[in-house]
Amino acid sequence: MKLPEILSPAGDTLSFEAALSAGADAVYLGGPKYSARAYASNFSEKDLEELIKKAHENKMKVYVAVNTLLKNSEIYDALLYTERLWSMGVDAVIIQDTGLIYLAGKYIPELELHASTQMTVHNYEGAALMEKMGIRRTVLSRELSLEEIKEISKDFETEVFIQGALCISYSGKCLMSSIIGGRSGNRGRCAQSCRMSYDLLDSRDSVKKSGFLLSPKDLNTLDIIGEIKDSGTSSLKIEGRMKRPEYVYYAVKQYKDALLGKDYSKENLLQIFNREGSTLAFLKKDEGRNMMAVNSPKNTGLILGEAGTDGVRLKTEISLGDGIRYGEEGFIATKITVGGRTVKSAREGEKAVIYPRNYKPGDVLYKTSDASLMKEISKAIEKGPVTTSEKEEPEDEITVNISGVFKPELPFELRGEYKGRIFNSAGDTVEQSIKSPVTYEKLKTNLLKTGDFSFKLKNVDIEIQDGFLPVSSIN
Helix, strand or coil: CCCCEEEEECCCHHHHHHHHHHCCCEEEEECCCCCCCCCCCCCCHHHHHHHHHHHHHCCCEEEEEECCCCCCCCHHHHHHHHHHHHHHCCCEEEECCHHHHHHHHHHCCCCCEEECHHHCCCCHHHHHHHHHCCCCEEECCCCCCHHHHHHHHCCCCEEEEEEECCCCCCCCCCCHHHHHHCCCHHHCCCCCHHHCCEEEECCCCCEEEEECCCCECEEECHHHHHHHHCCCCCEEEECCCCCCHHHHHHHHHHHHHHHCCCCCCHHHHHHHCCCCCEECHHHHCCCHHHHECCCCCCCCCEEEEEEECCEEECCCCEECCCEEEECCEEEECCEEEECCEEECEECCCCEEEEECCCCCCCCEEEEEECHHHHHHHHHHHHHCCCCCCCCCCCCCCEEEEEEEEECCCCEEEEEEEECCEEEEEEEEECECCCCCCCCHHHHHHHHCCCCCCCEEEEEEEEEECCCECCHHHHC
16 A cells, blocks of 8 residues: 655745655645735745745655635636646645635646645545545545545545644634634634633533633644554645744654654654643544643643652653743753752653752643754754665666757657667647746656656756646646
8 A cells, every 4th residue: 555645834944944854745835825824934936936846856745725715806816826836836736715626627727736624524425526626635624533534535535634733613614713803714814712711601600610621732643643544545734834843844754754664752742842742633532621731722841740849750851951831931941950969961750950940849840842852853954855876777667868849839849768769759839928938847847747657757858948838738
């Protein structure tokens, strides 16, 4: 069975580099318009061109989110924007608005379309409708069980979330942010009302419980990744376009290792970010109270222990430079003593005094960042993607060198060479370009897509002038 891809978020350039370094198979990101994460850094169109080129050079795909609901006055601008994304060579566009799906299918039929999770496709019939609408892949709702995912994935290409934040409501259906704060999540401006504090009242309006009652824990499926792989889904999606690069790198790395049957560290991933632990949510019917992080909507880290008059009995190790939180306060560990001795680190089970000692006996301390782990991740990101020497060509695979001419008012000509033998081919006549000429990179990208055929194109050298041909003619 072919392994599903690991799909990483990329909220900014540093996160993109982190995903690349960790070996993500694909990234999803937002451009300057119509993205459901309006408060992420996102990318300009110039940035997108450069990132798409770099991703493809490293055999990583790029999906761009155009996944907000669109107004009448925006729909055609959104179509033109989507067309520009296609001309840049984007591998797919993620869409929520049904009007844009219709227009993109009609006017850009070569572009691969993915149905956003904002469309809340949650059953077999919904996936079938998406296919009829021209959708190649459906990003399933996060409210489905593994059994439901398996049932849908046997006939349709799907993508499922494996890590990250959950919504208290069905994605794409929540109006809470609009009602409370006047900011619509379906327009990319969610105020995360579910992360606020609320009071639970009884029938007499007396407060029974207070806290972050609508704030779910984050999803973490490392321990069941084999079951998710066996569901037949094509893509494993990590949520987090607002997360820092270190989180992106480590999440991608751990899930790739887990998928390949290698050792992974769930604890270290929780160390980088978690909300009172993690949940399997609807995948394993881990619902109700256990799914909620009622005490804090922020990163809670790992519990260090409760402070006493003579120090903290450690539940996890601590080192100089680690980040510590207690209550709403936080600090960096600048000094650690164990038994009166100054040390660089202290182990689980030891009693340590951590400085600066502003916390009081009875305060519960949490380690919210691990200095050595973050340093290790930063070095890996700086090192860049792992490069491998060119593999020996399999006996059943033929590599062909091609050259050609792409000029207006002339047929698109290609010349192939294999082991001294020459092959010539003339295609449709290249048209004069009115607005968006085919670029060399776009031409090369399309020519390199030889699918499941036994031949692969190795070197591509095209003499090109400004002109236009539909992708179907190029293919």
